Amino acid sequence: MKVRFAPSPTGVPHIGNxxxxxxxxxxxxxxxxxxxxRIEDTDQKRLVEGAxxxxxEILDWLGISPDEKLKQSERLDTYKxxxxxxxxxxxxxxxxxxxxxxxxxxKKLSWTDAVGNKQISFEGKDxxxxxxxxxxxxxxxxxxxxxxxxxxxxxxxxxGEEWISSVPKHLFIYESLGWKPPVFVHLPVILxxxxxxxxxxxGAKSVLELRDEGYLKExxxxxxxxxxxxxxxxxxxxxxxxxxxxxxxxDVNVSNPIFDIKKLDWMNGVWIRKLSVEELAKRVGSxxxxxxxxxxxxxxxxxxxxxxxxxxxxxPKIKLDQSDRIVVERLAKELSNVKTWKTEEILLVLKKxxxxxxxxxxxxxxxxTGSESGLPLPQSLEILGKEKTFERLNV
RNA sequence: GACCCCAUCGUCUAGCGGUUAGGACAGUAGGUUUUCAGCCUGCUUACACCAGUUCGAAUCUGGUUGGGGUCACCA
Numbered sequence: 001m002k003v004r005f006a007p008s009p010t011g012v013p014h015i016g017n018x019x020x021x022x023x024x025x026x027x028x029x030x031x032x033x034x035x036x037x038r039i040e041d042t043d044q045k046r047l048v049e050g051a052x053x054x055x056x057e058i059l060d061w062l063g064i065s066p067d068e069k070l071k072q073s074e075r076l077d078t079y080k081x082x083x084x085x086x087x088x089x090x091x092x093x094x095x096x097x098x099x100x101x102x103x104x105x106x107k108k109l110s111w112t113d114a115v116g117n118k119q120i121s122f123e124g125k126d127x128x129x130x131x132x133x134x135x136x137x138x139x140x141x142x143x144x145x146x147x148x149x150x151x152x153x154x155x156x157x158x159x160g161e162e163w164i165s166s167v168p169k170h171l172f173i174y175e176s177l178g179w180k181p182p183v184f185v186h187l188p189v190i191l192x193x194x195x196x197x198x199x200x201x202x203g204a205k206s207v208l209e210l211r212d213e214g215y216l217k218e219x220x221x222x223x224x225x226x227x228x229x230x231x232x233x234x235x236x237x238x239x240x241x242x243x244x245x246x247x248x249x250x251d252v253n254v255s256n257p258i259f260d261i262k263k264l265d266w267m268n269g270v271w272i273r274k275l276s277v278e279e280l281a282k283r284v285g286s287x288x289x290x291x292x293x294x295x296x297x298x299x300x301x302x303x304x305x306x307x308x309x310x311x312x313x314x315x316p317k318i319k320l321d322q323s324d325r326i327v328v329e330r331l332a333k334e335l336s337n338v339k340t341w342k343t344e345e346i347l348l349v350l351k352k353x354x355x356x357x358x359x360x361x362x363x364x365x366x367x368x369t370g371s372e373s374g375l376p377l378p379q380s381l382e383i384l385g386k387e388k389t390f391e392r393l394n395v
Numbered sequence: 396g397a398c399c400c401c402a403u404c405g406u407c408u409a410g411c412g413g414u415u416a417g418g419a420c421a422g423u424a425g426g427u428u429u430u431c432a433g434c435c436u437g438c439u440u441a442c443a444c445c446a447g448u449u450c451g452a453a454u455c456u457g458g459u460u461g462g463g464g465u466c467a468c469c470a
Contacts, residue, residue: 008470043469098468118400126398126466134468141470165399165465188401188463195462223407226419230408234418253408256463260406263420273433297433308431347429354429361430373431 001033003156005059005066006145008040009051014204015259016160016190018058019224023187024158025064026225026247033155037066038148041073042138058207062217063240070152072144079139082147082177083132091176097135101142101173103127109168114156114185116254122168130169142166146173149182156249158185161256162197185249188228188256198259210264214301216275216283219268227257237270265300272299290383294375308375312384315392316370327357328367332393341386347378368392 005021007013013021021037028035037059039052059065072079083099086092092101103109103124110121132143139147149157164186174181192202205213210220221240230253231246238246272280273296281292284305295308310316320328334349350364362372368381368389381389 006470010470040470046469096468100468113400116400120399122399128466131468136468138468140468145470160464161400162464163470166470186400191463193406197464226407228407232409234409236407236419255401257408258406260420263407266420269433295432298431300432350429363430365430369430371431375431376429378429 001028001031001155002036002153003028003033003158004036004038004152004154006038006040007055008043008046009048009055010046011048011051012054012206012208013058014198014200014206015210015224016198016204018207019190019227020158020160020187021059022064022221022224026244027156027158027249029244030247034068035066036068036070036152038070039072040141040144041071042140042144044136044138054208061211062207062221070148072148076137079144079147080133080137083139083143086132086176089176092132098131099133100129101132101169102129103168103172107172109171111167111171111181111184114183114249115187115252117250120164127168142169143173146170150179154182156183156185158187161186161189187252188254190227191256191258193258193260195258214303215264215268216271216302219264219271223264223267227259228253237267269300273297294379298375311369318366318370320367324363324367327353327359327363328393330357331367332390335389341382343378343382346381350378
């Protein structure tokens, strides 16, 4: 078994495109096959500087790196050769410097798609003539992908559903060249919440952006896989390894899923809590294990750590009203009596002040952190230290 | 418009002729508690519609409606 992920380097792939690579990886690993990355850079006008590197960065970061890599712009002669062969065989013709293929009207092209295991068929009359070799000497997708898939012996072509209408063109090329087509696996395209195809315009993010926003690769992978795939049963939280073991094309769904970030948020929290404190500390770039532990159950993304712990490093600017000031003074007085600066004793004092000044815990949080909620206060103050705590109280 | 694909809670989905239609997210009500989370418990919400096949249809067939995709010398 051999699969390929074939992005064009025209930008950074968003989460929908990246999911295709994940499915490639899962299928290949599950079947002890090979996973190729093929850069489809045959459109010189649309090339984006650095896109290729970003694509590889995404795969590497997610831990689904390809086994081999191919670049179409380096194989121009090969495509030309087959374009010529198509002309010689009488199925293609030249016009305006480009080579077109014409599918006979009466031709019937059909295949069984692995997604949903359904037969799809087109008639030649519905397939318009298409360019295989452009006047600049570069092949179009139709020719290049067929030639490469055949030459590299790809067994399963996994790609988005938007390619379904191109399959008859490909099938006709395979047939004309006397080649055996691979298994086609057309994944339903992921939709935005407004039900349109996921796109940059609609805020579809790339894995790199999600990573910068503090999402874990474990969560992203887990979430992406579940968008259109379900091993059956109730298991949802899975590692890459588990998914590899469970993966089967028959469990890929036929209908279009909608990308809902709420579930990714939840899943990210789940994965954050699954991490060891040490590992989490590494990922948020902190050495303070105690702090990380306090924050762990309160984080949705890694970036929340900074928000949650900011007041440790920087004195928050807080607007206190008259009644708050009374509490502050009281706090300072009571806290100064604390002998051993430990959570339990601090808590006792805080409780005492709360009762006697008739204020809620929220008020105390506001006084110390500037926010009405956050990390457990007594524990936080212990970590902060007595001296700094008093600094915060301005006494 | 033509051609293809699709249709179970708001969302991701389980189901594959007989189920009180299950789970998860979100929402909501409680519990735990030192705020907020987390954790635990409960609740709300779905088979698009119409025919047909069948003793029996979410499951099979046809149609309707709705949604999506494609119609470039882009991929």
